[in-house]
Amino acid sequence: MTTWTTEDRQNSSPPHIVDTGASYEPIPFACLVAIQDQEDTEQMLRHQLYIVQAECQRLQTILRKNGIQY
DSSP states (O other), X not given: OOOOOHHHHHHSOXXXXXXXXXXXXXXXXXXXXXXXXXXXXXXXXXXHHXXXXXXXXXXXHHHHHTTOOO
């Protein structure tokens, strides 16, 4: 284990810090609400698509059982 002395700290070079120009700004509440609304809409659409796909499969099964080509 290395022990740093006061002299070691005084003689060491400062850490290299790069300023990327990026700053932290909190997301406004209205934006968070809009993001949540969009996620809710996407979830609802995924669910509706699942229902449509299940119905298509059901209808294909009925057509096949009745010997109907589609």
